[in-house]
Amino acid sequence: MGELTTKPLLPGRTGTLLAATFWLGTIVILLSWHRPPICPCGMVRFWAGEVQSAENSQQITDWYSFSHLIHGMLFYGVAHLLWRRAGLGRWLPARTWALPLAVLVEGSWELLENSPIIIDRYRAVTISYGYSGDSVLNSASDIACMVLGFLFAARVPARLTIAVALAFELFTLAMIRDNLTLNVLMLASPIEAVRQWQAAT
16 A cells, blocks of 8 residues: 555556557457447548537547546546555555556446447437447547546546546537536436437537
8 A cells, every 4th residue: 555655556567468458358349249440431530520420439539539538537536546545455456457447447338338228228318319339449549538538637636637527528518518427317317308408509
């Protein structure tokens, strides 16, 4: 525990290799499911800015990349509690497991998000009426965004991390009437008034 009081939960060499392995493993599984490697449109772009378009969730980044950055910040907060407060380091070294476990959780979500049950759920209760899942490129980028959020949170004060996460939420709310909070809400307990408000863009 003494080391963790002075150093952030940054991965060592083994942790980096494990995180990369889990990231690549997710990609391999998605490809084995015959998910499209890139956008079916045949183009690869860094940014897709139109939510209600065939390229949303297909290109390298889009408006929902901000949510994945926040995922990383939240996962770092959980890791901080588990390793610095709950003493998980007695069993699992933080520099080996903190980031890889975050990648494993994020990768598991990407797999679930591209399963028929979640694709149908998005279509039924959110504004993503034509959602057909992510391209493998987009899923890989989503995990990479999570890693960036995790590493950002590991290097800056907690107050700055919270301020940036809130800024991202407010920014995407203003720009596309959606954000991580509303996404979770609408998946878990959809509110028709919220969906109508989001659709009125």
